[in-house]
Amino acid sequence: MSIDFYWRLPTHGCHNSLHTSGYERGDWSPLKPGNIAPGLGRDGEPDGFTYIDHLAEIAKAAESVGFLGGLIPSFPNTDDPWVIAPLLARETRSFRFMIAFQPGFGNPVHTARMAASLQRATGGRLLFNIITGGGGPAQLWWGDSFAHDDRYGRTSEFLDIFRGVWDSPNVSYDGRFYQLRGGGLPPLLRREEFPEIWFSGSSDAALRTSARHADYYLSWLEPFDQLGDKFARVKERTAALGREQKCAVRVDLVARATEEEAWRDIRIGFENVSEETRQRWRGQPTDSVGASRQAALRPTDARRYDELIVAPNLWGGFNLLRGGPALGIVGSYEQCAARLADLIARGADAFILAGTPHLEEAWRIGEEVLPLLGRQARTLLAAAE
């Protein structure tokens, strides 16, 4: 059995450190001395680099240190993964591009053609994180007014066609949301490997659709026992359909040489969070079940960082420090490795890890944490025998 480790490409800029709220990497904050991609040259003029140049550095770091590839997230104010992947295709060698994609946004046949073209350009390094959740105002921003459960029906039909035109040159389909008559990818495109499908979403509708279509069920980190139960349910439900589905966790780490150093960085970051940031994150409307579970932590109301320690090495305030989920892992290299081993013991087959800043932390976690995980996991396996 092997475990797959992915990194994450931050598509909304990146911070210099967890201590700061500015995006010194990329152009989401004003350009000033010390910024990167774009930065300022010796003459004080923009240096001509753009954010894609920094993403290229992160992708190369991740592939150098042993990550299989990286998740490329997509939100209203991020860069787009369908463009980032081809831009970086030829300057990376093994890095796999996990495109976060909402199926409703693309025609399924044309999207299959784009995917197969990317497979051809990269030697089969494409995979998908299919997203259906979200909702409310965010979904209307994208021009998508479908109700929550309708969106899962549409995702399911989209994936039927997406896979159908890959498998056969002549497919017809008569669904509620999509119709197709005599469609199929051309032979050169069809001979490419069909990309792995990772699926997110915590509602019943999501779990149902995932069991049918996905290779991996991807969850944000939740309290370990709760997550273990969820993974068991996913695997059980998929097995009932005669299929197999693996489980994956997307989690941020703050890994330092000692636990004290790790919590010190969390404390400083927490104390530097502005009231404006708390207000922005407070009460963001959504009909996503996953987001609601995380919101129950109420990190925006905490006055001290240690009020948000929900279990050993588990901190629930990450969304105050940067966009994304609230819960993450904090500790020494050994402790971080041990928590990842705990997750493997609870059914995790794969991980999407991240840390801030993404470039330096890819190296740190790849060099310091993942090698220890080997020892921890072996001990774990030995204890089980």
Place this chain on the structure above:
Amino acid sequence: MTLNIHWRLDPAAEPRRSEPGTEHALPAFIRDRRAASRNRFDYYVQVARAVAQTAFDGLFVRHRSEADESRIIAAIIARETPRLLVVPEFPASVGSAVYAAKQAATFQRATHGRLDWAIAAEENAASREAEADFVPDEDLRQRLDEFLTVARGVHRDRPFTFQGRHFEVLDGGFEAPLNQHRFPKLFLQGEDDGALALSARHADVHLFAPGPVNVLGERIATLNTLTAAEGRQVAAGLIQPLLVREDRDGAENDVQHLPLASGTLVASYDEAADQLAAYAAAGVTELLLEAVPTLEEAYRVGQHLLPRLRARTGAARKAA
């Protein structure tokens, strides 16, 4: 008026080139150390670099349902050519107009604004249905109109709200930094008056098919009338397939060996330069040239025809 001259790549042309498994086989005794990772995109990139090195202004990438997708090709070649303008052609059936505009924003950000858009001509109903597109013939123009309204709208306005028959947005629109580059220039095409009317509302350039200079001149006049009524300006472009050689005999001789697109200009370099200069004098400011094999002909046209054409149109500009 500046004349912009572009080359056009057809990803379905020369299908065996850099296509592992279908390439011409070498005899076994020839030591073959080509990398296993080579692929079709090596060829696209080679064409793009040829086009940049021979001083074309841009490279169009055709939409071909039987080949690699144009926007994926465009992003890959843009990263490998520092200055070339890249113009993928795609149909309005690709999906969400918001999503297409957002992808364009990332492309512009990463390439210092080197993306323009060409919208593909609509295919027939059977071909569209094979693409999961069941919008009937009579609605196609309306859909394209809405697609372009929404794509440009979310790029330009925040908040942007739109309720159409095919697209709908509520409180949309891009924020900084996604909106800080220009929206792609829009190249539309089509020969009938309806196509010209749509271009008058949305296009930056309307692309015409080849034809006699006087006929083209009349269509440009019609376009200008429609455009003026909208209070806009739309440039005229021409898609011109070529078979040009050092002299006319050579060109006519090669006609026998090549399948030619309709309207192909078969001529010597000097004759072709005269003819294209005449189009420019009639109001054409954007030329899309194409010939096969794509790579070799880009060099030929770039080295022999472009200098002649630029000399003529430059001289014409000075005289005016």
